[in-house]
Amino acid sequence: MGGSLLKPVILIGIVYAILKFIVPNIPGSAPLPSSLIFLYLMLTTSGIVIFATLSGESKDAFWGPIQRFLTGENIGGLQVLRYAVLLLFPLIVGWQTYSSTATSDAPPAENRTIHPAPPGEYTGLSNPVSKTPDAIQQGKGFYAAFCSPCHGGNFDGKGPAARGFNPPPANFSDPTTIAMLQESYLFWRIKKGGVGLPIEGMPWKSAMPRWEVELPDEWIWKIIMGEYDGAHQSPRTWE
Amino acid sequence: MTRGMQQMKWGCAIAGVGIVCVLAGTTIGFAQESVAVRAPMVKGTLPADDPSSAVWGSATPATFPMSPQVHWQNRIQEATVKDLTVRALHDGTNVAILLEYADPTEDPDDSAAIEFMVGDKKAHFAHGQPMAQVEGGPVNIWFWKNKDGKGVDMNAKGFGTLKVQGHQDVKAKGVYANGTWKVVFTRPLATEHPEEDTQIATGGFINIAFAVWDGKKDASGELKEKGSQKAVSSWWYFRAEAPPDYSGYYYALLAVGLALGFQFVLIRKLKKGHSA
Numbered sequence: 001m002g003g004s005l006l007k008p009v010i011l012i013g014i015v016y017a018i019l020k021f022i023v024p025n026i027p028g029s030a031p032l033p034s035s036l037i038f039l040y041l042m043l044t045t046s047g048i049v050i051f052a053t054l055s056g057e058s059k060d061a062f063w064g065p066i067q068r069f070l071t072g073e074n075i076g077g078l079q080v081l082r083y084a085v086l087l088l089f090p091l092i093v094g095w096q097t098y099s100s101t102a103t104s105d106a107p108p109a110e111n112r113t114i115h116p117a118p119p120g121e122y123t124g125l126s127n128p129v130s131k132t133p134d135a136i137q138q139g140k141g142f143y144a145a146f147c148s149p150c151h152g153g154n155f156d157g158k159g160p161a162a163r164g165f166n167p168p169p170a171n172f173s174d175p176t177t178i179a180m181l182q183e184s185y186l187f188w189r190i191k192k193g194g195v196g197l198p199i200e201g202m203p204w205k206s207a208m209p210r211w212e213v214e215l216p217d218e219w220i221w222k223i224i225m226g227e228y229d230g231a232h233q234s235p236r237t238w239e
Numbered sequence: 240m241t242r243g244m245q246q247m248k249w250g251c252a253i254a255g256v257g258i259v260c261v262l263a264g265t266t267i268g269f270a271q272e273s274v275a276v277r278a279p280m281v282k283g284t285l286p287a288d289d290p291s292s293a294v295w296g297s298a299t300p301a302t303f304p305m306s307p308q309v310h311w312q313n314r315i316q317e318a319t320v321k322d323l324t325v326r327a328l329h330d331g332t333n334v335a336i337l338l339e340y341a342d343p344t345e346d347p348d349d350s351a352a353i354e355f356m357v358g359d360k361k362a363h364f365a366h367g368q369p370m371a372q373v374e375g376g377p378v379n380i381w382f383w384k385n386k387d388g389k390g391v392d393m394n395a396k397g398f399g400t401l402k403v404q405g406h407q408d409v410k411a412k413g414v415y416a417n418g419t420w421k422v423v424f425t426r427p428l429a430t431e432h433p434e435e436d437t438q439i440a441t442g443g444f445i446n447i448a449f450a451v452w453d454g455k456k457d458a459s460g461e462l463k464e465k466g467s468q469k470a471v472s473s474w475w476y477f478r479a480e481a482p483p484d485y486s487g488y489y490y491a492l493l494a495v496g497l498a499l500g501f502q503f504v505l506i507r508k509l510k511k512g513h514s515a
Binding site (some may be wrong): 090192 | 304310314356361363368375464470474475478491502505
């Protein structure tokens with residue numbers, strides 16, 4: 001087989017690697033469904049075929065080896081590979097057909113948005129309590145009493161009552177929770193709880209209590225201070 | 240080179256590179272870590288009155304962690320039951336769900352419950368309490384208490400709205416042995432009251448949640464766990480498995496045959512084209 005076949009195969013391999021391993025790691029991206037990757041690879045393939053057959057010479061250089069390989073004429077040691085390909089192709093087609101008709105055995109995918117947009121009236125609120133050691137201390141006391149059973153005395157989401165809840169209580173020492181959020185966002189989440197989430201946050205699943213029925217606003221603002229201080233994080237600001 | 244010959248070459252190339260693509264497609268797995276109770280279909284009668292029946296062996300157990308109920312008032316900071324093992328079976332008409340959990344003492348007030356959503360609307364796991372931005376539906380609760388020795392079919396839509404239904408479709412039986420409760424709930428998969436009862440269609444996943452009360456009394460004669468003071472879970476999944484369907488294998492076999500035929504015809508034509 002000529003080297004002219006090697007290039008397309010390598011190219012397809014590279015495109016696959018990019019789609020499979022690099023794209024999902026781009027911030028804000030997600031793993032691509034296999035059907036989409038398949039589609040992209042098909043597009044790449046037709047691109048290569050069209051390109052390779054543009055001129056008469058490259059056409060022959062491209063098709064010649066494929067044709068020789070498939071008919072098995074004068075390919076010597078590649079005969080084994082040829083049989084493997086001729087055997088694998090039907091098997092793979094069969095497997096693809098089977099997996100596309102088989103009903104899914106997995107529960108519905110949980111595409112829960114963890115940080116949906118807060119209602120307008122909460123954006124831009126600032127903490128009205130001045131940040132004194134006293135206020136922080138008080139906040140930590142409230143946290144220990146009301147929040148630590150779920151979110152943990154160490155702010156790690158591993159409180160003694162956390163285990164039965166799905167999704168699990170947030171881990172505040174993780175940089176992807178409160179460190180990414182503004183104080184006003186926390187105020188909304190603590191006041192309205194899991195049931196305050198919009199539909200993409202799947203409010204029916206969240207065990208986060210609706211604290212407005214039990215705690216005055218001032219306590220909530222103090223808890224927010226105590227929470228950041230205890231978890232060694234600081235709120236996100238736009239300055 | 241003839242026209243037909245050229246077309247053949249096209250086909251052959253696409254077949255070749257297609258292999259690469261298909262291979263690439265199949266290597267992508269679909270790993271998922273959600274926990275669900277799966278009820279296989281069994282022939283013969285369901286072991287509704289017998290939590291120890293060997294028939295339960297055909298159901299795969301699912302174990303769910305339980306939390307003391309600290310989500311709303313009145314809370315409890317520690318509950319007796321930490322884990323709950325669930326098995327389920329159905330026979331095409333009725334479903335049987337077996338809850339199994341450790342409880343050091345048998346008490347008259349020991350109780351357990353299963354919760355479902357009703358209809359198409361989502362319901363919060365805590366008694367279907369109202370949600371601010373989503374219109375919720377009611378929950379259907381199947382309740383069993385040791386001293387009553389029966390299942391009770393209930394509904395709630397918000398705290399303090401729990402009520403016993405006018406029509407009772409749920410049966411329950413508990414057996415206590417060796418520090419373990421085994422409680423079986425049974426009900427028809429479908430009922431005539433879709434506004435109040437969860438309807439279980441085979442093959443589809445529905446939501447399920449659990450609660451358990453240790454009915455032990457403390458020194459002053461107060462129940463240790465009662466009302467909102469219990470062990471709870473939030474939503475997990477439940478599915479009554481559809482009868483086995485082999486059509487996927489037939490389609491796959493057909494596809495293999497077609498692919499083989501395609502290869503055969505292609506190579507034959509290529510060879511002919513070559514020698515011509």
